[in-house]
Amino acid sequence: NAGVTQTPKFRVLKTGQSMTLLCAQDMNHEYMYWYRQDPGMGLRLIHYSVGEGTTAKGEVPDGYNVSRLKKQNFLLGLESAAPSQTSVYFCASSYLDTSWDEQYFGPGTRLTVT
Amino acid sequence: GESVGLHLPTLSVQEGDNSIINCAYSNSASDYFIWYKQESGKGPQFIIDIRSNMDKRQGQRVTALLNKTVKHLSLQIAATQPGDSAVYFCAEKRHYAGKSTFGDGTTLTVKP
Numbered sequence: 001n002a003g004v005t006q007t008p009k010f011r012v013l014k015t016g017q018s019m020t021l022l023c024a025q026d027m028n029h030e031y032m033y034w035y036r037q038d039p040g041m042g043l044r045l046i047h048y049s050v051g052e053g054t055t056a057k058g059e060v061p062d063g064y065n066v067s068r069l070k071k072q073n074f075l076l077g078l079e080s081a082a083p084s085q086t087s088v089y090f091c092a093s094s095y096l097d098t099s100w101d102e103q104y105f106g107p108g109t110r111l112t113v114t
Numbered sequence: 115g116e117s118v119g120l121h122l123p124t125l126s127v128q129e130g131d132n133s134i135i136n137c138a139y140s141n142s143a144s145d146y147f148i149w150y151k152q153e154s155g156k157g158p159q160f161i162i163d164i165r166s167n168m169d170k171r172q173g174q175r176v177t178a179l180l181n182k183t184v185k186h187l188s189l190q191i192a193a194t195q196p197g198d199s200a201v202y203f204c205a206e207k208r209h210y211a212g213k214s215t216f217g218d219g220t221t222l223t224v225k226p
Contacts, residue, residue, distance in 0.1 A: 004157075035216075040123070042203055042216030043158070090157050102148075103214065105157030 001026050004106035006091050012112045013081040021076040021109050023091030031094045032074035033058075033103065034066060036087040043090060049074055081113045118206050118217040126223045133194045135220045137187040137204035144206040148214065149178060149189045152201045161189070161202075191222075199224045 004025045013019055023032065030051050035043035035058075045058030049068040063085060065077045074093075078085060088110050092103040118139045127133050139147070145166050150158035164171040164178040164187070171178045179188040187204050201221050205214040 040218065042118075042205075042218045044216070045214075092157075102160050102163075105159070107157050108155075 003027065004091055004093055004104050006089075006106040006109050008109060009107070010110045012114065013078075014114055015082060017081050018077070018079050019081065019111075020078075021089055021091075021111075023074045023076070023093075023106060024072055025074075025091075025093040025104070026072060027093060027095070027104065028071070029093035029095050029104075030071075031096065032068065033092040033094075034064070034074065034076045035090045035092065036060065036085075037090060037108075038087050046076065046089075078111075081111075083113045085111065086113045087111060118204055118215050122220055123218070124221045124223070126225060127194050129194060129196060129224050129226050131194055133189075133191040133198070133222060133224075135189045135191075135202050135204075135222065137189075137217050139185050139187065139204075139206050141206060141208075141215075142182075142185070144208055146207045147178070147180060147187050148205045148207065149176075149187075150203045150205065150216075151198075152203065152219070154200075158203060194222075194224050196224050196226060198222060 007022045033048040034046040037043050044060050047066040049055045052071040055066045067075045088108045090108050091106040094103045148163045149161045152158045162173045162178045175192045177190040201219040203219045205216045207214045
């Protein structure tokens with residue numbers, strides 16, 4: 001199993017450009033999550049999905065959109081990138097949403113917006 | 115609002131010593147606490163978890179401690195090795211909450 005993969009690994013955008021980050025998991029997990037991590041800080045949840053075709057807002061959803069058209073994929077979109085969105089983005093997945101269910105994280109995408 | 119925080123942003127220890135990383139939380143309703151290790155350039159990795167009805171959970175070289183009275187978590191690493199150098203995060207989770215809340219992280223540096 002590849003686990004959780006993310007593409008691309010790095011990206012530089014100009015302010016106002018758009019892009020989509022792709023997350024894929026091959027563990028048949030129901031739940032998927034997008035987090036951002038700013039320097040010296042923990043992870044903050046952007047959006048999450050409890051199953052194919054569903055999405056929900058997390059702590060910091062503004063400026064982002066997501067889609068979960070297939071169970072194994074979770075896309076994060078930036079319609080008009082801003083310098084404040086410079087961050088490392090992590091995708092995660094879990095089988096259930098019970099408190100004891102482990103989240104598996106991808107390797108991250110480093111995004112710089114100039 | 116709820117928050118999870120770590121007491122010290124950095125910790126430096128000698129190889130072979132024991133390490134203790136601390137975390138405080140504010141939400142009494144948390145069911146579950148998780149420690150993650152994040153190595154440079156990688157995503158967080160699960161280390162150990164502890165449920166709210168426990169006060170201690172032992173792993174192979176790690177121990178998670180929970181003191182609900184003062185809302186305090188600790189991660190103890192025995193005989194710390196250079197490979198333990200990483201950022202350590204605590205997180206809290208509740209059933210069906212849809213998310214974990216992460217603390218800011220402690221950077222552990224192991225000196226040879």
